[in-house]
Amino acid sequence: MTSSGATGNPNGDFALDGVDTPVGRVTVAVSSTGLCGVGWGDRAPVSGRLPTVVDHRRTAPAVAQLDAYFRGELRQFDLPLDLGGVTGSTLIVLQMPLDTVPYGSSVTYGELAHRSNTGVPARGIGSIMGANPIPIVVPCHRVLAQNGLGGYSGGHPGEGLRTKRWLLTLEGVLQPTLDWPRPL
Structure with a gap:
């Protein structure tokens, strides 16, 4: 998976x-250079930035890989990423889960702060993860608080922690329980 901090789509769609x-429904946004947004429901993850179009040829790889992930058949995404406008420490921190936290594992906000070597404290790591424009693919759900799940801005309104728990159970980080069965 490749990522770029600069958008290759400044005047495109x-x-x-x-x-x-x-x-629930997951919406993807793909620029001319790669996946640039994942959102929940029908809310466009890039609304208001540039015009949007329907182009299944461009979106098909992201849709197919997300579908395979949610069926438990894909453990690592192989998509070009466009993190347009994300730079500096934020880009480094967002890259860390991709590079150092594989499927089936997790890390705390504090551990990720240390690994990133950016000087961003654990709370700052949480803020960056919460603003991740490409959740699931950039696996911010694998970043946990020292004493529990922490937060999760992904998912439908009010469903963030439930969604995070579901994703972590799918990946085997959390074990199923009687009140929370294995997702598949």
Whole structure:
């Protein structure tokens, strides 16, 4: 998976599409250079920035890989990423889960702060993860608080922690319980 901090799409458009998942509909936005947004429901993850179009040719790889992930058949995404406008410490911190926290594992905000070597404290790591424009693919759900799940801005309104728990159970980080069965 490749990522770029600079958008290759300054005057272009974003192709939007969606996939229905066990945690609700997920919408993807793809620029001319890569996946640039993942959102929940039909809310466009890049709304208001540039015009949006329907272009299934451009969105098909992201939709197919997200669908396979939610079926438990994909453990690592292989998509070009466009993190347009994300720079400096924020880009380094967002890259860390991609590079150092594989499927089936987790890290605390504090550990990620240390690994990033950016000087960003644990609370700052949480803020950066909460603003992640490409959740699931950039696996911010694998970053936990020292004493529990922490927060999660992904998911439908009011469903963030439930969604995070679902994703972590799917990946085997959390074990199923009687009140929380394995997702698949």
